[in-house]
Amino acid sequence: MKIALAQIEVVPGMPKKNLEKMMIPMIEEAKRQGADLISFTELCVGGYLLGDKWTNEESCQDLIAKNEILRKASNGIAIAYGNVYVDPTEEINKRTGLKSIHPNEDGRTRKYNAVYVFQNGKPAERLKETKFLPAGIQAKTNLPNYRIFDDERYFFSTVDIAQEFNCSLEELLQPFLIETTQKDGTKKKVPVGFELCEDLWCEDYRRNLNSLNPTKILINNGAEFIVNLSASPWTYGKNGARDRRVQFLKQECNNSFVPFFYVNCTGVQNNGKNIVTFDGGTTVYNKDGMPVDFAKEAYRPQLMFVDTENLGKPKIRKEKPKIVQKYHAIIRGLESLYGEKAVTGLSGGVDSSLVTALLVIARGKENVIAINMPTEYNSQKTKDSAEFTAQKLGIQYHVIPIQELVDVNAKLLEEGLGKKLSVLNKENLQAKIRSIPVLSNIAAMCNGIYTCNANKLEVILGYGTLDGDMRGAICPIADLTKTEIMEMSKYVNQEIFHDEVIPEILFPDRLWNFKKDQIMPTAELKEKQFDPMKFGYHCAITEAMTDYKKASAADLMEMYLKGTLDKHLDKYFDGLVKNPKGLSYELMKRWGVDNPKEFVKDIEEFSMKFQNSVWKRVQSAPIIITSKTAFGYDLRESILPYEPTEKQLELKQEILQKMTKYNPGE
Template identity: 45%
Template sequence: MKIALSQMHVIPGNRSANLKTILSTIDKAKRDEVDLLIFPELCVSGYMLSDWWLSPAFLQEVHDYNEVIKEASDNIAVIFGSIYQDSDINTRLHTKAYHPNKDGRTRLYNAACFVQNKQWLKRESVEPYLPEGIQPKTLLPNYRFFDDERYFFSLGDVAMDMGVSIESLSQPFCINIKGKIYKIGLQVCEDLWCKDYRKDNRALNTSRYLIENGADFIVNISASPWTNHKNDARDRRIRFLAHDSDHFVPFYYVNSVGPQNNGKNIITFDGGTTAYNSEGNPVLLSEKNFENDYLLVEHESLPTQTLTRKEPSSISQKYQSIISGLRYVKDMLGMEEHPKYVVGVSGGIDSAVVVCLLAQALGKDHVWSVNMPSQYNSSATQNAAQHVADKLGIKHMQIPIQELADAQLNLFAKLDEELPSSDYARKLSDENIQAKIRGTSILSNLAGRYGRFFTNNGNKLETALGYATLYGDVGGVIAPIGDLTKAEVFNIARYMNAEIFQEEVIPETLLPNEIFEFGENDIAPSAELREAQLDPMKFGYHCALLDAFTHFNKASCEDVMQWYLTGTLAENLNISNALVDRWGLSDPALFVEDLEWFARNVQRSVYKRIQSPPIIVTSPSAYGFDIRESQLPWQTSARFNDLKQQVLALEKYAPKSAQ
């Protein structure tokens, strides 16, 4: 049997474009004399569609397209991911009993659909609990930005409703290829990530059930987002499936590519399509990250030699993910061509990285840069902005804003004579006037007037701490580096200079040493809204602290203080003791003051993050819909207060190791 694995770029919501891709791939597979063609999960509609799953008209259109694919399956078998509304369940079961979705609507499956010769394929078991040709997803993820439980009915739900075992419903499909019958077990995405789902004190492993029920091989169709070292994670999960079964069978994994979004996050899908042998080892794999691919394999002569993956560096994968996300905006907004951008470039590292990413993703003709100096902007930053633009070959403009700032300052000076305000509030307002002029008066108007978009250039650390101005630099259509800490921004700048440009496009003067120190002639990060202003963050340390706070297993202030007491702060944050010393954190009083400042600012800045543009996800936990936040005051616990007193009683931080 010849099998084709179609690693497909799925455009969420664009049913007609996806159908066109599917049909053209079916035609290609027929020309290649393929017997079985496999597409990814929800390849007809896309996955991240939020409440479009509640639209009857939308669901009906997807159902109609399912039938089109079935009619195209003459002389070929096709497995594809789509939704299926089980509207004929009562007819099939010969009952008038009530069988709804959990929300009272018609039962909806996120399913693997199996067709051949214009027919829905049948299982060996003929129980009518499930429609022909339809295998519902068993495990519905309901973490991070996944919300499957909100919309879909699982195989386990069917088992509970019908009073049967999930094992009995995990039946392979029978397929006739050139007179030979194959039994194929189908899974959908999360079903292979089953180790943490439990049943009868074991993993709820449908691979095991399918094999016990006679499956000759297993197909898993996925829409599994990219995360760092995702291929290694996939391989480990397949090995677990193999070890969790008395014996194993060949396993075909087909994943989608192309970003999707949930309104607040842009999530990228990297592919990783792989064929595994009966020992659970990868023997054929796609080497195209974030791109379409089409792999052919002869099932009977599946390679036996285990392949070693070439895993790119973490920062290069994050670079690829951002590039993929930027190229997605046209699909997200239903545009035929990539949109064009105007980017506010301050001469600092963040805007330099953003403008370089855009130029690489879309081409230099799609990017303008604009520098908007006030009296506080140095010639060094203005020259740095010009240098980047010249190296990229993009149009660069300089629009001074001091006259606009002075006009507003004069207006408010008159109002200050009669309206009460504090000195601090007036000072902060005077500074933020510049940011609002840049973002609202200049950038948004340039974008609107000349048919362009503008970007949010904030990094994750600034987003966390609220170090940004609403209606100023909190704006734009997308936040390309909103999930990169400042340390990662520096790293991606170094990566682009060395690997992408192979020359100094981003000035070295913007990059610190290994403990985030800047030389006398370097340009340290600054908003440049007042004289001699420097960003208040402790780079490197605060980046690591934010990673710990937003990790999937989130650390707390109490954890951080406990690490300090045990001398394992650097070890747990994966930083050096030299960095702890560089920021003066060996002083317990300064450490506690800084920790409270950090935690308080993270919590009180929720209101800004709620109003921020979509962020491209590059970490295990991104602001937006991945991290779901409520606006609440920052409060300390009794344990926090107790640990604080213990820390303050120390004379000095004593590291346990030479981390």
């Protein structure tokens, strides 16, 4: 059997483009290459992250209308692809012979996240038909309801169907018979099981004290091959995690496992608050669950052909370093931006310098405009640094001093209210003038967009002005800590430009010490101002408190008591910096938090600022996801007052009473 795996770029909300530019040409190429089956990806017709468009009947019907084009294209080949299926009560009653209502769980018309299987112009035949599903349709079984995934909000699963009709999952999960041409010219029908994305990640879904494993059910029902159609976003380490999950499937199936084909989309989608990149990573696994072939390049469309009789030998997957993978995710996210020009504030600091360089890589130097907006507080060093980067990149660069605007606005406000602006008021005023009056208007003049250059450490602590530097069309680096920004800046210099584009005077040593001639992180909104973060250490704390399996302030305090906090924080640096072992303890000493009093004070302040800054984050620009929990719709927050837990208060007293110094465990 010859199978084509279509790793296509899916453009959300543009089904016509997806069919015309990707799906139909790949179907024709698969026919020319003699493929028996071509499989596309999950919800590839219109996109996966469509929000509440899934509740709009007209939008769903528009997607369903495209099925007719694909049905006709299936003459001479079998095609499998993901799309929504709307299953109204009348159709369900017609199939089942019942006379009852069959709503979706939200009370609307029932919908499935489904695989469509057509061959020779008609729905493919199941090995064993069921009246509880439409012909040629396989609904998704495991509906994710975590991180950015909302399948349960919109779709009905096979588990729901089985529960409603009191039938078994085994009846619903049946292989489809795919007609193949054998080498001697004869025809043979081969049972192929189709599943969708999360059906592979089944270990955490439970049934009768065991995993709810669609793959195992399909194989037990006679499937000789499994095809998993996915819309799986890039996450660092995902390929290795998926390899381990396929091994889990193999172990669950004992000696009955069959070749497993994973096909994933590329492209960029969003949920309004997060920019989500899809890297593809299409992989062929043999009957031992070992990878034998991979897509050649991440983030790019590819049509892979598989000869099921000659799968080849197992291959070792080579993963790129963490910072390199995050770099590619950001570049792909920036490539998808609308607008002719990208406008960014270039202060001369490392954050804005990195964003400017990334924009040039993604958009081209002719499409990037950098603006330096000095006041009386900007040093010659930072102004020179900004000019250096702009000249190296060869971009449009303009210096627009804003001190006059600041003075005029301050005078108007003070005279109008009859009171003086505070120091903080004056700082915020500068940030606001840079963003709204200057950057946003330049972007409008150039038919472009402007960026928010905040990093994750600033975002978590609220170290930014809401209607100032927290504004923009996109936050390219808001899911990167300061440590990651330094590492990515070095990577961009060394491996992309092979030149010093981002000034090295911005890079500290391993423990965040700066020499006298270097530029320390600063907003330059007042005299002798420097960022108040404990860099390196706070980066690791940020990761610990926002990771998918989050550590609370009390958890970190408990680790501190036990002497294991440094080991826990070292995990963040692993794969990110050279020689990560012991770095966290060195940073703890560097910033004085090996002193229990300083540690308790710092973790309390950090936690309080984390919670008290939610109101800023929920109003911020969309963030490109590079971690396992990004602010936005990935980490969902409520605007609440800060209140420490009882456990946190108890641990505080225990630390202060029992400890005089942090003692790292062996």
